[in-house]
Every structure is written in C-alpha cells, then in structure tokens.
Amino acid sequence: MYIDYHSHILPRMDDGAEDTAQSLEMIKSLKAQGVDRIISTSHFYAHRESVDSFLSRRGRRLEELLGANPAITDIIPGAEVAIERDLSEKKGLEKLTVGDSGFILLELPYRPYSGWMTEEILEIQFGLGLKPIIAHLNRYVSTYSSSQINDILSLSGVLFQFNNEVFHSRRDTAFLLKLIKNDYPVVFGSDTHNMDKRAPNFDIFEKVMKKKLRGDKFDALIKDYCKYMR
C-alpha cells in the first residue's frame, strides 16, 4: 500500500476539490490505486492568511468530509506552505506540520532559486526544529540550473517529494532514479486537485516504478518512502 504525501482533497479549501462529492471521488480513486493513507496538503500562503484562520478553515472542511463519509479515517492533515520571505517568523508556523510528525511540506517559489530561500528552509529546520519536505522537486529540474538543484539536494535532513507526473518525462524519471540509486530520501505524491487534468495518479507510479525497479527493490522503495508516516 502507498502513502500519498501531497494532495488537495479537502473540499472548497483551495484550488483543489470543489465540493465534498469530488473529494470523495478522489479518495475513492486513490484507494483503488493502492493508497491507504492520504496526506492532505492544502495551499497555505503566509501573506494572505494567519495560521489560525487556515487551521480553522481546514478543520471545518475535514469535518464536512468526515460527516459525508465517517468511514474515512486515513487522512492526515497538513499543508503545502509556500516559501516566502520571513516565512519562518510567521506566528504558529509549527502548527502546519503533517499531523504530529514534525514534517512540513514547503513549496519553493517559481522564480530563480535564491539564497534567502535556503535561509528560510534552514531557519524552519534548525530554528523551529521542524523537518522540511521539499514539494515536487521534479518541477524545478527544468527551470533551476543544475548548481541550484545541487544546492537544494545538499540540504541534509530534508525529504524530497516528487509528484507522480514525473513519470511522464523520461528525463525527469532518469533524474529521480539517480537520486534513488544514491540514497536520497525521496517521497511521492499525486498532488491531485480534481478528477480531470489533475486526477489521482498512483497507477502510473506503480506501472513505471515496477518496471524500473525489479522485485525486491520496488518493495524496498515503498517501505522506505512510507516509513515516515507509518
């Protein structure tokens, strides 16, 4: 069974699921693809909202979802926290971890990588004592320079999350496989937003990875990347 480390399944929380019916469909689809634990990572933007306001919205949406189907017990609430200047000083940031795991999913900005981003990540890691997960690293491979990617990869004690969309690109898949071979801590997510263009996609994860890593190696990868949330 797989864990989805990145999803927008809560209804009317962000640009993800539009309503409860869509959330339930997405959850059903993920389950059919072998996902037994879903980390919900709705967008959080520090310049727009306080942590407490986000948490109270998230709590209400989660309740709505559980009210519609009380059998859902395998959602771990988290957030996809956009890295912006002074993010580490945001009041209550530590409450945005994935459940009580201490991990926090951080989204790099879509602009050239810069030193202040590293400083924010390090401050969150060592100042606040949280464990960063860098969201969808695959998205930056073609926009950041290789030395910028190496800077990110040199951060120790952080996890590198890949969206399953990586498997649509041979080049990006090769990059991922190189990281796995070199024992970088990678984790996987659907980053699903809906049932259309950004639908659950652990089917392609399974199809490609079973082909690329044979037998025991595939099982070992699953065990390894899921261990942080089991």
Ligand SMILES: [Fe+2]
């Ligand atoms: Fe996302």
